[in-house]
Amino acid sequence: MKVDRQEQDEARRTRIARAAFELFARTGLDSVSAQDIARAAFVSRTNLYRYFPSKTHMLLAHFERTVGETRAEALRRLSSGAAPQAVWQLVTARMADLGVRYQHLVGAVGQAVLGRSRPGEGAAGGPLAQEWQTAQTLVSLVEPVLSAMRQQGKLRPDADTRFLAALLVDACLMSLLHGGHRNQREVLLDWQDRFLLLMQGALQPKPGTGALPPLDPQGDDPPGNSHESEK
Structure with a gap:
């Protein structure tokens, strides 16, 4: 059959x-x-x-499966009422852990995803399709957290969460490729800084003041202190 x-x-x-x-x-x-x-x-x-078609695409396929498992867990937690900040903590802890443990493979994944071309620029189902698919899998990991933040009124109603998620994915990959991090904590601190910088324009101003609220993606937890349990 x-x-x-x-x-x-x-x-x-x-x-x-x-x-x-x-x-x-x-x-x-x-x-x-x-x-x-x-x-x-x-x-x-x-x-x-x-x-x-290549060893890199075998690596990307396995990486996608791992990301997909983390996304399923993130969606489950969001649907059960977990705070977006806590889910972001889960997502970044797991991805940072992968980045540190398999630092010798980060270059191949990062270069493939960052060098992706638009759909239709390669043969159907070929290498470009795989690179684009991996990029979209990463975006789909981040976007639900941003959507939950928008639903809670922390982001502007017109914030394009898909676009923001793509920016965050690229920023985090660039961080892993060029950051020279020694451990998971350094990765998380770097990612937090990039998150805060990229998200400022999407924040919903405080009612009646026009001032932007503080945004701490890690909640009350100091970055890097509570992630060991998520490995």
């Missing part, structure tokens, strides 16, 4: 991406060959390239 074939293809694609990531995590992207990945995933090299 067609559905069974699709399920088999998806399972094989997931297996390849996971096997590739495990190898990349140990020795880095450049040290792993296509034959290494094919052997670890129990597929032929022909099948390997049928599902992924």
Whole structure:
């Protein structure tokens, strides 16, 4: 049946991406060959390239799955009434942890996402489509938090949360690529500064004053002190 074939293809694609990531995590992207990945995933090299055009796209596919799991948790918490600040804390803690633990892979992910082209500029389903899809997955991780902030009256009603989310994603990736962070706390502090800077124009002024309210995405928690439990 067609559905069974699709399920088999998806399972094989997931297996390849996971096997590739495990190898990349140990020795880095450049040290792993296509034959290494094919052997670890129990597929032929022909099948390997049928599902992924390059090692970078295997890495992106696995990264997307991880981001998707964090997004599902963030949505669950938002729907149960958690404060957007607390959910932002969860999201940034997990992403910062990934950035620090797999710092040797950040360059490949960051360059692919930041160098993405608009849909339609590459072959359908090809490398450009994968890069764009990864970027949109990251945007979809951030946007629900911003939408919840807008619903609570913390952002202007006309604030474009999709656009703001894309700006934050790019800013955070640039931070990981060029920030020289030594640990998760330094990443979180850097991201907090970028968040505050980018969000100022979207804040809803206080009624009757026109003044912008203070915005602390970490709530009452000092940045970096409460994230270890989220690893």
